[in-house]
Every structure is written in structure tokens, then in C-alpha cells.
Amino acid sequence: METMHAVGFRRYGPAEVLEALELPIPAVGANMVRIRVAAAGVNPADWRLRNGQFRFVMRLALPFVPGSDIAGVVDAIGPQVTRFQPGDAVYAMLPTITGGGYAAFVAVTEQHVAHAPQSIALGDAAGVPLAGLTALQALRDRAQLQLGQRLLVYGASGGVGSFAVQIAKALGAHVTAATSGRNLDLVRELGADAVLDYTQHSVAEAQEPYDIVFDTVNTLSFRRMLAALGPNGVFVSVNPFIEKLSPAWLARFRQGKRLKSLLVQPSGSDLAALSGWIDAGQLRPLIDQRYPLAEAAAAHRHSATGRARGKLVLVVDQQLAGLNGQPAITAWLSQKAFSH
Ligand SMILES: NC(=O)c1ccc[n+]([C@@H]2O[C@H](COP(=O)([O-])OP(=O)(O)OC[C@H]3O[C@@H](n4cnc5c(N)ncnc54)[C@H](OP(=O)(O)O)[C@@H]3O)[C@@H](O)[C@H]2O)c1
Structure with a gap:
């Protein structure tokens, strides 16, 4: 069985419970798209799930890999998938209860996936979905x-x-x-x-x-x-x-x-609308800080301060993320082409 690296937790607790995991690469269901992950967004729900805040209302399968936001490249498609091909740059919101984004691969139902905006790096697109x-x-x-x-x-x-x-x-x-x-x-x-x-x-x-x-x-x-x-x-x-x-x-x-x-719902068609605005220069993810996947615990601590400015992103595959070392918020603010 082929395996992949991921970061997750085997028990509820502080950021230190996050650990490197080696897990099977997810299978591709008939209506699913398997994505090689470039980067994963961090959301407050990720550390709330980790610290057990929701454990009486949401039963997680442990070990649990958090992460509702991913951007990456299609690696394989199920036989019923019509809108995506291997090699497509895509992004998706994964349901919070299933998570799975802090990993090298995810398998997502086609309805939750959209083509990624073409005008920004996948590493920044990962900050968009949720x-x-x-x-x-x-x-x-x-x-x-x-x-x-x-x-x-x-x-x-x-x-x-x-x-x-x-x-x-x-x-x-x-x-x-x-x-x-x-x-x-x-x-x-x-x-x-x-x-x-x-x-x-x-x-x-x-x-x-x-x-x-x-x-x-x-x-x-x-x-x-x-x-x-x-x-x-x-x-x-x-x-x-x-x-x-x-x-x-x-x-x-x-x-x-x-x-x-409001309870946000995954939606490929809504993500496509966001891609449209991004590529038209009307919308841009504000990325506060990027962390390597191995430093997910630091990203969780940062998010939990409540002081993040925009999004925090975990870079899973540096090359796919395509960020070329540009600094986060500074790069965003210097985008002169971006105007209202
Ligand atoms: N229901 C849903 O479907 C859904 C979906 C997404 C998110 N959420 C929830 O929505 C909340 C926000 O999510 P997020 O991703 O935007 O979080 P976030 O990025 O961590 O929000 C950080 C921002 O909150 C501001 N802030 C912190 N404390 C504040 C206060 N007391 N008064 C005013 N502003 C304050 C901070 O601004 P300053 O530093 O300037 O104060 C900071 O810029 C979270 O609780 C999240 O769980 C719910």
C-alpha cells in the first residue's frame, strides 16, 4: 500500500499533540478527484477540533488530519468525474468533520472542487476556500x-x-x-x-x-x-x-x-465564482504567514491568538505551491495591479 505524509493528532490536546503521520494515499471514489496538495489553509476550526472543544458534538475518527482548505494539482479522477483532468490546478473546501487537508494527497467529491484562480500561486489559493x-x-x-x-x-x-x-x-x-x-x-x-x-x-x-x-x-x-x-x-x-x-x-x-x-457549505460552483473575482483583480487572499507543514503546531498557536491578519497557510509541496520566496502580507500590499 502506498503511503503519504500528513500531520494530525491521535488525541485531543494542545498544539503539541500534532505529529507527523504516515497514512495510506486516499483511494479515488467514482465521483472523486484526488489532489496532490500544494498547500493547506489554517482555520480556527482546525485548532478547535484539535483541542477537543467540539468533541461532544462531532465524533472524529482518530488519528485525525485537520484541514478544510487545499489547493493543488489533480492526480487522479474517478470514472464519473467530468469537469477535471489529471494535471489541472484546483482548490477545494473539505467538510470540517472529515478534514484531511494537512496531507500530501486528498480525495474530494467533484462537487466541492473548482479550478484554481490562474492569477495567484497555489500556495496563496489555499487561503481562499473556507x-x-x-x-x-x-x-x-x-x-x-x-x-x-x-x-x-x-x-x-x-x-x-x-x-x-x-x-x-x-x-x-x-x-x-x-x-x-x-x-x-x-x-x-x-x-x-x-x-x-x-x-x-x-x-x-x-x-x-x-x-x-x-x-x-x-x-x-x-x-x-x-x-x-x-x-x-x-x-x-x-x-x-x-x-x-x-x-x-x-x-x-x-x-x-x-x-x-451561517454554517459554511463546501461548494465548487461558489469557489468558481471566487476564482472569477480573483482573476478579474477584484479579490485577493490576504496571506499573513506561511509555515511548512511540519510547523503546523506553530500555525495553530498563531491562529489561536485571534490576531491573524488574513490567512495562515501550510506549505505542503514547496514547488507546487509556486511562491518563489515572496513575503506574505508585504507581497499582497504591493500588488499595484490590484485596484477597486
Ligand atoms: N459558521 C461558520 O460556518 C464559520 C465559518 C468560518 C469561520 N467561522 C468562525 O468565524 C470566526 C472568524 O474566523 P476567521 O477565520 O476570520 O478568524 P481569524 O482569521 O482568526 O480572525 C482574526 C481576526 O479577528 C479579529 N478579532 C479578534 N478578536 C476580536 C474582537 N474581540 N473584536 C473584534 N475583532 C477581533 C482580529 O482583528 P484585530 O487584531 O484587529 O482585533 C483578527 O484580524 C471564528 O470563530 C471561526 O471559527 C465560522
Whole structure:
């Protein structure tokens, strides 16, 4: 049996439980695409799964290989696959419960895969799927963002927030980006029309009401934000349970304002839409730092600080990742071709 290298954990615990694993190369199911991984994105869910936070609601098969985001090259396809060929550059979001991205190969259902953007390296494309899909599905589907609407993105410098600012601009919104003071310039670079330092000003006191508030951090309260929302305003939260948990009595105070939860879904067609924006120069992953796969524990510690600016990426195959030693955020900021 052919094996591959991967990084995962055999027991729940701190970052140190991550270890190098040698695992069988995944088989290719009939409707599956096997991908040789260039790089894998890191998301907060990865270290939350590792530290056992979800163990009572999600039963993981141990050893577990985290990783919902991958970019790479198609290595093999199942007989029912129609849209991809070996050698295609692709990216995908893997379901969080299955993970598997911190590995040399993954096998993914064709529906979850899209051709990777052509204008960026695979090493950077790996930062797109989960956070990019979260932002897209929150704004387009949950909030139904319309041209010209006023949007507040809370946590605008994070993985989800940095995509939300850019996607909202691409959809024609007026975007206010809330972040801590050190990231104000960064979110301006992302295209925000207005910026707000949440350490100095209350985000609940809007000069002009917002049509949509997108809380990408899960610390705002819908009740507290009601005053900042205009008529029929929508509050969207990354907390997937908040809509169900919201107390019924709150409806009396809502004045038609709505609370929406989001649980991101893998989607090859949505990823293709993100590729389109990226190749049109309207969207770019903001990569804070890249780590070799062997340093996944350091990347988890970084993500768990809550201070990442954009995405963290694990480079699995240096050559395929195609990054040519360019620095992460600095390279992003110097992209003069990138304009809004
Ligand atoms: N429901 C879903 O389907 C779904 C999908 C994706 C993500 N999520 C969840 O969404 C959250 C964000 O994910 P992410 O990938 O964007 O995380 P992330 O990249 O780690 O977010 C980091 C950002 O959060 C900001 N931040 C941290 N604490 C803050 C606070 N108290 N107030 C305001 N901003 C704060 C930081 O900005 P400053 O340093 O400037 O404060 C930093 O830029 C996570 O909890 C994740 O699990 C849920």
C-alpha cells in the first residue's frame, strides 16, 4: 500500500499533540478527484477540533488530519468525474468533520472542487476556500446584499473579514470595516469605504444606520446592534447556532430587523465564482504567514491568538505551491495591479 505524509493528532490536546503521520494515499471514489496538495489553509476550526472543544458534538475518527482548505494539482479522477483532468490546478473546501487537508494527497467529491484562480500561486489559493466561501455565503445568501447597501464588517482584518470586505465591494456595497487600530490601514487597502477602530469607538453607535452587520468574530450581540441597523436590517453571525438560540421575546424589540446564522457549505460552483473575482483583480487572499507543514503546531498557536491578519497557510509541496520566496502580507500590499 502506498503511503503519504500528513500531520494530525491521535488525541485531543494542545498544539503539541500534532505529529507527523504516515497514512495510506486516499483511494479515488467514482465521483472523486484526488489532489496532490500544494498547500493547506489554517482555520480556527482546525485548532478547535484539535483541542477537543467540539468533541461532544462531532465524533472524529482518530488519528485525525485537520484541514478544510487545499489547493493543488489533480492526480487522479474517478470514472464519473467530468469537469477535471489529471494535471489541472484546483482548490477545494473539505467538510470540517472529515478534514484531511494537512496531507500530501486528498480525495474530494467533484462537487466541492473548482479550478484554481490562474492569477495567484497555489500556495496563496489555499487561503481562499473556507473563509472566502463563508464571506460569500453570508453576504450573498444569508444577508442577500444588494447594490448600494451599507454594510458593517466586524473583524475585517481576519480570514473571513478580509474576504467579506472585498466581496462586499465587488457586490457594490458601501463597506465600513471595524478592526483594531493596528489594522486600519490594512482594511483600507482591502477597499473599505470607512474604517472604525473598535477599541476606541462603539460599533453600536452608527452615524448612518447599516443595512447589514456581519459579525465575523462572534462577539457582538444582535440586541445591542439593533440601534445601528436600519429598517429591515440584517445581522449575520458566524455563530451557526445563534439564530436558533435567540430568545423569542427579542422579536418584540426587533422592528423587522433580522438575525441570521451561517454554517459554511463546501461548494465548487461558489469557489468558481471566487476564482472569477480573483482573476478579474477584484479579490485577493490576504496571506499573513506561511509555515511548512511540519510547523503546523506553530500555525495553530498563531491562529489561536485571534490576531491573524488574513490567512495562515501550510506549505505542503514547496514547488507546487509556486511562491518563489515572496513575503506574505508585504507581497499582497504591493500588488499595484490590484485596484477597486
Ligand atoms: N459558521 C461558520 O460556518 C464559520 C465559518 C468560518 C469561520 N467561522 C468562525 O468565524 C470566526 C472568524 O474566523 P476567521 O477565520 O476570520 O478568524 P481569524 O482569521 O482568526 O480572525 C482574526 C481576526 O479577528 C479579529 N478579532 C479578534 N478578536 C476580536 C474582537 N474581540 N473584536 C473584534 N475583532 C477581533 C482580529 O482583528 P484585530 O487584531 O484587529 O482585533 C483578527 O484580524 C471564528 O470563530 C471561526 O471559527 C465560522
